Amino acid sequence: MSSNSNSQGHWVHTWASMPMLADGDNLPPDDFIKEGVAFRSTTIRQTVRLSIGTEKLLRIRLSNVFGSEPLTIAHTTLALPTKNESGTTGIQSQTIRSVSFGGSESATIPAGALIVSDAVNFGFPLQSNTVLSISIFLEDGHDARCITAHPGSRTTSYFIKGNRVSEGDFNRLDVKQTDHWYYISGIEVFAPRDTRAFALIGDSITDGRCSLTNGDTRWPDILFRRLQDTTPGLHTSLAVVNQAAGGNCVMGDGLGPNVLSRLDRDIICLSGVSSVMIFEGINDIGTAPADSHSQEVLSNRLIAAYKQIAIRLRAQDIAIIAATLTPFGIPQTDLIRHGDASVTSYCDPIRESTRQSINNWIRTCGVFDAVVDFDEILRDPADQSRLKREFDSGDGLHPNQTAFYAMADSFPLHIFEKLF
Incomplete structure (x- = not known):
């Protein structure tokens, strides 16, 4: 050309x-x-x-x-x-x-x-x-x-x-x-100079588990349609690119390479990316042993990893947004009724303490250009360790389709105006 x-x-x-x-x-x-x-x-x-x-x-x-x-x-x-x-x-x-x-x-x-x-x-x-x-x-x-x-x-x-x-x-x-x-x-398109891409780093929640097969109803899909429905301009010229995978971890290789190892390949090499959101870390917490020492080590390493991701993205003039981690607790009645086999094994008070600690850090650290509080949107006000009943797919970990609409509808679009 x-x-x-x-x-x-x-x-x-x-x-x-x-x-x-x-x-x-x-x-x-x-x-x-x-x-x-x-x-x-x-x-x-x-x-x-x-x-x-x-x-x-x-x-x-x-x-x-x-x-x-x-x-x-x-x-x-x-x-x-x-x-x-x-x-x-x-x-x-x-x-x-x-x-x-x-x-x-x-x-x-x-x-x-x-x-x-x-x-x-x-x-x-x-x-x-x-x-x-x-x-x-x-x-x-x-x-x-x-x-x-x-x-x-x-x-x-x-x-x-x-x-x-x-x-x-x-x-x-x-x-x-x-x-x-x-x-x-x-897939890349040739577009006007003011067109940009917003890329997402995530796990199964962003990859679309519990969405409709062939329906394109992952929460990023719904968010893009909301952007397109706004007044033409900044929001309508923003692509949404989903680089999430079920079971993925920030630090350890779960399902697919960890975020630190795949950041260059999956995010930085994308054309036209000006902003990135990381909504990942639940699998790191949930797969680490549920004892105080292991979770403290995990928490420190996860915070260090988030900082590294921010440093590497900013070196490419890419803005970094973080989302708080959503709940994965199970009501005691469900644990008794179903047993551990049919609900998330992540549910544990020590792991929940780690999640709360990480979320507090995300909200207050100042490392990120913006924060999206998905935890606040989806958690049960009566028990903040759990998803709201209407948002729970049934395993306590994965938000359902109704939750995806809530996430997209509550996404603060004004952050893009601040970033650009």
Whole structure:
């Protein structure tokens, strides 16, 4: 793209998913793994919902970050679904666009790397909240032990044999499906210079556990729609990019790499990011032993980690917002009725003391450019160690869909005005 074009706009991430290693139930269906090779002669059709749109140009990122060998993508197409809905197979044939990488239809991604496509021109504007269908064909397949994926997609993906990237729909008798994303890690749009991205670091609460599959009802999705409903200007030119994963930790490798190790890859390398919110630390507290010494050590380390994250983001001129940690307590009656097996094992008075201590520090430390008090929004006023009953999904730890609307509706939009 010419320097003149760059003066008129810049690339901004409109969507991303945190790359993770696929294993266990997160692997493709058995029909698509043979002799240790996944996706041989297979088309993968996946959908994602953009946040902000573009007048005409976008590009995609494909990741092989967990691969132990090169990944060859034989052919990729983009298209608009027949309906603007996530998790569908049908596409509008007249919107199909082939994707090139350095001018070539195929691309080989080295182990541990990602690749950015050439700019794709649809020839017409893509509005905010547009669903994009991405079809990828792998001819040779890939080592099934080292597939880069995002297990918590809450979006259905489809697999079919042969190169079907340009077919309008799949024969459902031949197609298999699963609710995970594979290899797709980011989408950028070319947008005006005042367009920015707000990126989220989080765990299962932000990744959308308890949201509606194919409904795009995670709390960040709802927040973006609220931003779009405001007066045109600052808020409507802000992308929301979700880099959360269920089970993730700030310091220890839980499900996926810890925040300190993935910050450069998942946040700092994103295009157009001007602000980041971290809403993570519950899994660190909940997986540390529930004794006073262990929790004190954990608390000190977690605070030090938050400070490191703030330092590293500010070095890139990125504003840092923190959210308080939400409750994970269980009423005594529920503990007696269900036993430990069916409720969160995080529930413990010593861990609750750590959560309260961390939240008090977040609110008063002055390290962050702004604080969002999700704890205050979701906690039970009669017992601050618990979620409000109407916000509890049933395990005491994960907020439900009603809570996601409360989080998005209570999010203080004025902080963006202060930051920008």
